[in-house]
Structure formats: structure tokens, C-alpha cells
Amino acid sequence: MQTLSRETNDPMTSTAITPPTGPSPTPGGDAHDLSEFGYDQQLHRSLGKFASFAAGFSFVSILTTIFQLFGLGFGFGGPAFFWTWPIVYAGQFLVALCFAEIAARYPLSGAIYQWSRRMGGEVIGWFGGWFMMIAQIVTASAAAIALQVVLPSVWSGFQVIGDDPTLTSTSGAANAVLLGSILLIVVTSINCVGISWISRINNIGVTCELVGVTAVVLALFTHARRGPDVVFDTGIPGQQPGYIWAFIVSGLMAAYVMVGFGSAGELAEETRNPRRVAPRTIRLALTVSAIGGGLMLLGALMAAPTLDEQLAAGGLPYVLDSVLGGFWGKVLLCDVAVAIFICTLAIQTACSRLMFSMARDGRLPFSKTLSHVNERTGTPIAPAILIGVACVGILLVNVGNSAIFATLASVCIILIYLAYLAVTAPMLYRRLQGWPKGPATVDNEGNKLFSLGRFGIVVNLLAVVYGALMVVNLSWPRAEVFDPTGEMPFLRWAGPICIAATILVGIACFPRGRQHPKPVTSPV
Template sequence: MSDTLLPPGSRSGATGAADSGDLADFGYEQQLHRSLGRYASFAAGFSFVSILTTIFQLFGLGFGFAGPAFFWTWPVVFIGQFMVALNFAELAARFPISGAIYQWSRRMGGEVIGWFAGWFMIIAQIVTASAAAIALQVVLPSVWSGFQFVGDDTALTSPSGAANAVILGSVLLVITTTINCLGVNWMSRINSIGVTCEIIGVIAVIGVFFTHAQRGPQVVFDTGSVPGGSGYIGAWIVSGLMAAYVMVGFGSAGELAEETKNPRRVAPRTIRLALSVSALGGGLMIIGALMAAPSLTDGELATQGLPYVLGAVLSSPWGTVLLIDVSIAILICTLAIQTAASRLMFSMARDGRLPFSRALSTVNGRTGTPIGPSVVIGLGCVGILAVNVGNSAIFTTLSSVCIVLIYLAYLMVTVPLLVQRLKGWPRRTAQVDADGKPLFSLGVLGLPVNILAVVYGLVMVVNLSWPRAEIFDPAGEMPILRFAAPLTVLAVVIVGALCFPRGRTHPNTVTIGA
């Protein structure tokens, strides 16, 4: 279906009715409850990135490879991802449909590309949600020893820590699945409250770090004990994986487009805002931690990360409060990822593109929620979590590889979009949203921004997939794990090819339209 050209004032009724009519122009009925406002839409993207969760987990990864100067990978990755976000924002304004990555890539690149982009994202989001849920093990036993149900060793790499992590993560996934089944109103309320707590927590952490600084901001130019020359450049490139792991998921506002009021206007803005606020807050947290760390050379910062700095500068009560806030961030991060994945699965099932599509596309009339996808995603996450009991190295590798799948899915949007731009897309310039205001557009910058987004995506996929022992097999016990990225992508493609709906005509024929 082509997207709709709306003359100003043509939809002068209630915004909700206009949005529903807009969706009907794409061939879909309004089944999901449309109740999300601007803040709730922003919260969906911000909580998926969840800098308080991800930087808390991954700070040591970046610092351990390249010392304090790893900070500079943060703005580099942000600039690259912002190029992607700008393209996403332009598409979100023209295709405000749930299952954004699938819908956008399908409309730009055709049925096969669209299906595989959606397939990659579903798999990646299940693993990402599992990785977020397992982070509770890093936090809760430090808040109260009673959260350690199995053994005494809380380390994720220990047998007892790994088993306990699965218990805590599974309980969290039961909670998030229940919230998703209750409806988008419950989800948005909890997510918005949680995001507010996380933003307060980020500001508090930044304030604590800067008021306890032991060195100046020039520390970001320190390469630490890493050798200089080309050796350091290589280490610096590896350290950039930390930022690459963190700055994904900002397009979640697009996944919730059918539940957002005036999504043609709100979603493009919140996609850009979620990434920008995350980048600003995360950058200040990294600088603050480097300035406040008791030592840069004792090895603790590389192994313990932010908890090491917080423990050193805060008394126990305040440190516990911040750990509780991190726990809240982990909750809403897991909730946001699961919600985005369930809407993507619903969107594909509604088009009859998945096994058991009828069940997966059923929307509960009372809650306005696709319960089937929420349950399937929750069960899939618990199944992935169980891998950590048998071999935590494999779980860590899966978590790393899933980011490769996300970047590949992003490329399956930006590359076809670039092809369409070279053919003259977008062809219309007078489009407006439900309120009669012009849609977000890159204008003459569209082509160069799109090219930069594609180049960045290709470079990052190579960097993420490179067979590095220090990333995929740090213990040196399973050399095959070094090639986990290409092997996993190949496996996902093979399984996807088996599941691809051959011989089924798509209910909505695609034309590129505007």
C-alpha cells in the first residue's frame, strides 16, 4: 500500500479517529489500543537503550581494552547510529505501523528482505531481553544477600551465580510478560515511571562522580597501559564494541506506532530524542566514572566497572539506593525489549508471515494486547537464559552475536532505502500528519545521510563479527566460538529459510508510494 497524502485540515476530527483512518489506508484495522503520548513513546526507546543498565554492565569491557581513551568510541558510535536514526525517523513518519523494521524493510526492499529483517530482529530481541534480565544477578545480591538463592558465589561465571541468575531472570521475565499481557496502558505507566527513575538515577550518578572527581576530564586522552601505535588503534576499535552494544533499540517508538497518538509526528521525534538523550547521559557517566575512579591502574575498573567506582565514592545506604535504581532500569529495559519484540511478532503474524500466525495475531479485546506473542517471547527468553547454566561463555557469545543481527536488520532497512532514494524517493513533499503539520523529512540531506548510515552499518557489522578470541572465547577453551557471529548468522538464515512462508500471497501488496 502507498502511504497517505493528507491535505491540511482533511482530518479535523479527533486525533485518535484520524490515526485509525490513517492505519486503514495501509490495509490494517485498529486493533491495538491507541493511548501512548509523547513521553510514553520516548520512554519506549530510552528504556530499550537503558544506559543505566548497559553501561553498568559493559563499562569494564571498553575500559579493559583501550583504557580511558575508549571514551572516544562513544561519540563515534553515536554519530553513526544517529545517521541510522534519522533515516528511521523519516520512515516512521511515512509508515506508522507496528513491526517497524519489518514494515519499513518490506516496503523499501520487498517481501524477502522484509521478512528476514523481521526474523533477525525477533531472534535478536529475544536474546537481548535475556541478557538484560540476567543483569539482575549483578545487582540484587549486592542489595540483599537473600536474593542469592543458590550457593554463595554471586559471580555470573560461577556455577552458583549462573544458576541464580537464571532464577532471578526468569522471575523478572514472568513479571514483564504479565505486564505486557495486562495491556499497553499498564506497560506504558510502569515504563514511564521506571524511565523517570532511571533518568533521576543517571543524573544522580553523574553528580556523584563529578563531585568526587580525583582527576580532570583530560583523563579521556589517557591510553592507559595499552601499547601505542597501531596496537592501540586495534585495541581502541575493539573497545568500541561497548558503545555498539549499548546504542541499539532507539527505534522502539516505531514498533509501538499503532498504539501512539499521532505517530507520524511523535515517533520520528522520539526516535531521535531517545538516542540523543541516551548518548548525552551515557557520555557524561563514562567521563564521570573515569574522573572519580580511585585508581586507573589497579585492574579493578576493568573487572568491576561502575560498581567499583560507586562503592568507592558512596556510603552503603546511598550506594544501595542507586543499586535499587539500577534494578528498576533492568526491569524496564527487559519490559521495553519484550514489548517491542511482541509487536514485531504480531505485525508479521497479522500478515500471515509466521508459523501459527492466527494465534500470534489475535488481539485480546479487553486489553488491546497481542497476548500470544508476549507469552512466546517470554518463554523464548527463559529458554535462552537456561543456556547460562550449562556454559556462561556460550550465553555471553550469544549476547554479543545478537547485536550483529540487530545491525544486519538495520542494514536491511537502510540499504534498500538508499536504493529507493537513488530512484527518487520520497516523491512527495507536501505530506502532513493528523494535525496538519509537515512530516519529518531529511530533504536534500537524505542521500548523504543514508550513505553514511549504510557505510557505518557495514563497518560495524565487520567489527562486531570479527573472530576475536578476547570477545568470543576469552578463556581459550572453545576456539570455535571465535567464529560465533558468522556461524550464528548462517544458522539463523537457514532456519529462517525453512520458516519463510513460500507460496503465500501477502494480504497487502506493497507500492513504495511517497
Template sequence: MSSTTLPVPEGPASPSAAVPTDHSDLAELGYEQQLHRSLGKFASFAAGFSFVSILTTIFQLFALGFSFGGPAFFFTWPLVFLGQFMVALNFAELAARYPISGAIYQWARRMGGEIVGWFAGWFMIIAQIVTASAAAIALQVVLPSVWSGFQIVGDDPALTSPSGATNAVILGSVLLVLTTIINSIGVNWMSRINSIGVTCEIVGVVALVLVFFTHAQRGPQVVLDTGAPGAEPGYIWAWIVSGLMAAYVMVGFGSAGELAEETHNPRRVAPRTIRLALSASALGGGLMIVGALMAAPSLTDGNLATLGLPYVIDSILTSPWGTVLLIDVAIAVFICTLAIQTAASRLMFSMARDGRLPASKMLSKVNSKTGTPIAPSVLIGIACVAVLAVNVGNSAIFTTLSSVCIVLIYLAYMMVTVPLLVQRLKGWPHGGVQVDAEGMKLFTLGRLGVPVNLLAVLYGGMMVINLSWPRAEIFNPTGEFPVLQWAAPITVVAVVLVGIACLPRGKAHPKPVQIGA
């Protein structure tokens, strides 16, 4: 393996290599430094880790995976991780060469052209708005269990009940107001709060794993059990459906790229944190799943398939430790929502700065004191609250929207990996060895680039099909709205049509790029 293949040597480049500064780096890419550059390594890692937020997402989605695949659904977790890691490696290489806010949009346009880049950014903005709303809804699962006073409307906290769905909108809206304020007052406050929250989440994950393993009812071989679904014909298809749980969780690891213009030495830091955020999330999440399966009082009483992790936790922990853990989950929900909204606002800012969105002049303005684009943060917050309103009396529709937004994220990822593969076959990356602000060689896949990229594309295509397949049990579990079964293709078509209407026409891009350069 040559020195330019994975992993890259950590030693300094030759003394003759030009060492750029972060500001000059950005200038060479066609942009001036407007955002405040103050984020370090941990803050960058925290952005990606908190977007994935395993304490939030596995807490919500464990029951989904178990109900379809039984204990053996665990094996979908490492498979999805391997596929997403192929994607993350490609993102890491792009982050090293194009450390710009609005990463997905910027990478896609540099590899596939302006139209491809615009739609990649458009898909991600829509998906992130819905994802932030879905994260905010999770407070309803946690807070009423901590204190009954959080159930402001009615007395039934279940998300599927009218009072629970309405109360979820109230709690989620309050959360989104707080995250909007934090994003508006500056990236320093956002990073401090996010870093503290991620530390709490990591401590919570470790504590939860230890609790599970010390209260084990059975050994790790439980993951070989197919459970009740395994007794039915066609188990492999049910197992494939169970993989949606992992697919829903392991997204957003590229958030470090969105904050590149606010990170010190992003050419070095962002590639590392993209890989580390996904890997740490996969490791922690995998241990949580195995631990829960080992510690569950019963695998056959139906509670794991309906209640999921809360059932296991309630069976093991008594107050006050159970309450402490629930508070930690609430913190994870908070920072997850904050991270998603931050990433969305930077993406919107990046596209507006290029004049690619309506009201671009307003959305691209950076407050000189806070160093943040306030208008995108506020607009994202308002849009998220509007999406939350769908949950009032229609929790099934909201659940469907949440599922569909993951399809949009995977499509946006493919709008990066597919054109990147085309450019690799043409010889990308071109030019000599490049270095970061510390004079170190940039992360590169070298000769592994084409096979890793090809695997990322194949994986992405299969996951888009799996996520979009019109399954009534996923998109219309209540059976009340038959059209929801086709929600994924209908929504994608609708987003594309609205995107075509919003696509800037007759206007030259102010920062034109040469494809594949």
C-alpha cells in the same frame, strides 16, 4: 537549505492539506485499528530510552571498553553515536510515513520487498529475544549486592561461577514472568510502569553523574590517556575493539516505531522520540563514562578493567546511598527487559497479522479487553527463559550469544537503510507534502537524505564487520570453546538457514505493497 530539509518548520501546513486521523492513517496503509491507541509523547520516548537503558548497559559493559582501550575508549562513544544517529534520522523519516507496528519489518518490505522485509523482521525477533534474556541476567549483578537473600543458589554471586550463573537464570526467569504478565494485561499498564521506571532511571543517571563529578580525582583530560593498552603496539586495533561497548549499548532506539499503532499522532511523535531517545541516552551515557574515569580511585590497579562502574561506585558511596543506587539500577534492568519484550511482541504480531509466521492466526489475535496481542508476549517470554537456560554452567556461551545478537540487530538495520538508499536514488519520497494528524508537515531529511543515508549504510557495514570479527577475547575469553571464536558468522548462517525453512512460500501477501511507494 530548503524548507523540506532538516530541520522541518514547525508551523501548520496549508489549510487545503488533508489532515488525516490516526485511524484513517492506518486504514490507508492497509490495516484496521486493533491495538488500543493510548500512548502519549513521554510514553513513546520511554519505550526507546528504556530499550537502550544506559544505567543497565553501561553498568554492565564499562569494564569491557576500558579493558581494551583504556580511558581513551571514551572517544568510541561519540563516534558510535554519530553513526547510529545517521541511522536514527532515516528511521525517523520512515516512521513519519509508515507509522505501523513491526517497524523494521514494515519499513524493510516497503523499501526492499517482501523477502528483505521478512528477514529483517526475523533477524530482529531472534535478536530481541536474546537481548531481553541478556538484560534479565543483569539482575544477578545487582540484587545479591542489595540483599544476600537474593542469592538463592550457592553463595558465590559472580556470573562466571556455577552458582552465580544458575542463580541468574532464576532471577531472570522471575523477571520475565513479571514482564510477560504486564505485557499481557494491557499497554496502559506497560506504559505507566515503563514511564515511572524511566523517570527513576533518569534521576539515577543525573545523581550518578553528579556524584562522579563531585568526587573527581582528576580532570576531564583523562579521556586522552590511552592507559596500559596504549603502551602496546597496535593500539588502534585495541581501541577499535573497545568500541564494541558503545555498539552494544546504542541499539533499540527505534522502539517508538514498534508502538506506532498505540501512539497518538505517531507520524509526529515517533520521529521525535526516536531521535530524542538516542540523543538523551548518548548524552547521559557520555557523562557517566567521563565522570567514572574522573572519579575512579585508580586507573592502573586493574579494577576498572574487571569490575567497572561498581568498583567506582563502591569506592565513593557508602550505605545506604550505594544501596539506593543499586535499587535504581535494578529498576532500570526491569524496565529495559519490559521494553525489549514489548517491542519484540509487537514485531511478532505485525508479521503474524500478515500471515508471515507459523501459527500466525493465534499470534495475530488481539485481546479485545486489553487491546494487546497476548500470544506473542507469552511466546517471547517462554523463548527468553529457554535462552536463559544456556547460562546454567555455561556463562561464556551465553555471553557469546549476547554479543552475536547485536550483529543481528545491525544486519536488520542495514536491511532497512540499504534498500532505502536505493529508493532515494530513484526519487523517494514521492508525492507532495504530507501532514500528520495535527496538520503539521512530516519530518523529512530533504536534500540531506542521500548523504545521510549513505553515511548510515557505510557505518552499518563497518560495524557489522567489527562486531563479527572472530576475536577470541570477545567470543571465547575462557579459551574453553575454540569454535565460539567464529560464533558470529556461524550464528548468522544458522539464523538465515532456519529463516529460509520458515519463510512462507506459495502464499501471496495479504497486504501487498508497491516498493518505494
């Protein structure tokens, strides 16, 4: 029988504990499982399978992101940019497989932080969590500001400030901050109320989004103007200076969308039997998003009135407006607004659990406050409020300069990929040393844990190579991506600059001279 090295409640020691080998005899089996890592059950454990899936699916939120970013991909690569979607999915699925295997063995909140420190040690673990936390705060702001693209089109009354709803205009930027701030206040309040309310709202929202995606796909395919062979058309946008380069740039659209599928791991301490549920829902959230998103892209290319600069500028809203017309178009926009709402909620929830997990280990400034869990709601309230305030602060950048805000939103995706690498790269190193050792253990219901088995090294290696290539592609100093107007040449270097700045601030915040209260022994 395999033994697992896990932390005990003694903050300075660790011991070997035999994992459960059969069904849990008591309802508190998950809490007992958590205690073997040295943590008490503070968060309320109430999430089921669908709620766990919804956490990852709503973070990806294809209805929100494809609605925003379709024009980006098409503008660079023409209709053939469609193929970047399955390519990115294949790469991210390799990462998801690695996440699924480690989620089964370490079902802890703050997944990226906990996984990376158990594979790579305290420094790598801290920076993995730091990268992910900063990225999620900026991503939540970017999601919230998307309301400006939707609500004024539904009803002009949502344009409270000025008359021009364009996101880059002075009045549009200010109104975007107003709508985004209201949304952030609402989701912060929900996060303070408790996981049960988060789960109910998120489940309803995800159901609405799934219905909306299905309706969009059906509408597009029933109004097709051309066949599916359109995806082999490189189009005019990608002819110069060479299509391969244009195709690589167009892949940024898919890279921006297919992140956040690991949120099921962030909520592991609030999920029933997370050792079995989280690995499944991580893979399912990414796969369902990839299938739904791929069908939306294909349908949009088949139904678009034109395949020229007008489609690049108008994107998916332009196609849907021509297909659905005024009334049904507005109904769909309402569904997109719901998707934006639950996307923002999911991101903030995941980020608050990550911040709580790091603070619980004393790894952040003001850790005592940030790690406090309200006994009635079972929710870490301080992290939710801090994240909400930080998101509103980032939104204000859009008033001063919308180009800088858009650049920040793009750069934060690089940080997510770096955080993923902080898990997969040391995981590969540990795997070469024999991790996971021995036969697969079982969850609290007696089922074997998910394992890649003999394919582990190959899958893990490919995941690391893919992640490294994506970091390079996302960070490449392209003027057409980061400084399309040519007014601020320094923005093309925004990727390397922001990464360096994040590392420097991280070094300043790193808890030097403090031993971790629950040091990691060799991973199992």
C-alpha cells in the same frame, strides 16, 4: 498535491489514496490513517509523547548497560576508549535520522519489518523482521540475567541458590536463571494486561532511571580525582599490539549499548499522532541516552580510584562503591534494578509488536494465533507469552555454560545491526530512484512530516557505510572478545556461525509459495 500508494482493504489490490492535508476532523484520525494501509485499529492507541520517548530510552537503558559493560570498553582501550562513544552516537544518529523519516511515512507496528519490506520487498522485509525478532529475544534474556549482578549485592537473601553470586559460578549461574525467569514472568504478565499498564510502569521506571543517571553523574563529578583530560590517556591496556586496533575493539561497548532507539516506531499503532511523535522520540531517545551515557563515562574515568586492571575488572560498580560507599551504593543498585526491569519490559513489548505485525500478514508459523488481539486489553497476548517462554529457555544456557550465553548476548547485537541495514540499504536504493516523491505530506494535525530533504542521500549513504562497518567490527573473530579464557576456540567464530544459523532457520521458516495479503506497491 502528492498521492500516496497504499494498500486498501482488498488483500490483492492497491490504489492511490490522497493523504490528509489538514487537521483530523475526528478523534479517529489515526485509526483512519492506519486503515489506508489496509489494517484495522486493533491495538489500543493511548501513548503520548513521553511514553513514546520512554519506549526507546528504556530499551537503550544506559544505567543498565553501562553498569554492565564499562569494564569491556576500558579493558581494551584504556581511558581514551571514551571517544568511541561519540563516534558510535554519530553513526547511530545517521541511522536514527533515516528511521525518523520513514517512521513519519509508515506509522505501523513491527517497524523494522514494515519499513524494510516497503523499501526492499517481501524477502528483505521478512528477514529484517526475523533478524530483529531473534535479536530482541536474546537481548531480553541478557537484560533479565543482569539482575544477578545487582540484587545479591543489595541483599544476600536474593542469592537463593548457593553462596557464590558470581555470574560465572555454578550457583551464580543458576540463581541468575531463577531471578531472570521471575522477572520475565512479571514483564510477560504486564504485557498481557495492556498498553496502559505498560505505559504507566515504563514512565515511572524511566523517570527513576533519569533521576538515577543524574545522581550518578553528580556523584562522580563531585568526587573527581583527575581532570577531563584523562580521556586522552590511552592507558596500559591498549598499548599492544597497537592502539588503533585496541581502540576499535573497545568501541564494541558503545555499539552494544546504543541500539533499540527505534522502539517508538514499534509502538506506532498505539501512539497518538505517530507520524509526528515517533520521528521526534526516535531521535530524542538516542540523543538523551548518548548525553547521559557520555557524562557517566567521563565522570567514572575522572572519579575512579585507579586506572589499571582493577578498574577494567570492577567497572562502574567498583567506581561507584568507592565514591558512594555502602548505603548510597545500595540505593543506586536498587535504581539499577528498576532500570533492568523496564529495559526487559521495553524489549519484550517491542518484540511482541514485531511478532504481531509479521503474524498479522501471515508471515510466521501459527500466524492466526500470534496475530490475535485481546479485545479487552488491546494486546497481542500470545506473542508476549511465546517470547517470555523463549527467553527463559535461552536463560537456561547460562547454567550449562555462561561463556556461551555471554557470546550469544554479544552476537545478537550483530543481528540488530543487520536488521537496521535491511532498512537503510534498500532505502538508499529507493532514494536514488526518487523516494520520497514530491513535497512532504502532513500528519493528522496539519504539520509537515519530518524529511531529510536534499541531505537525504548523503545521510542515508553514510548510515549504510557505518552500519556495514559495524557489522564487520562486531562479527570479527576475536578470541579476546568471544573466547577470553581460551577454552573454546570455536567461539571466536560465533558471529559468522550464528548469522549463518539464523539465516538457515529463517529460510526454513520463510512462507514460500504464499503471496502477501497486502502486497507493497512502489514506496512514496
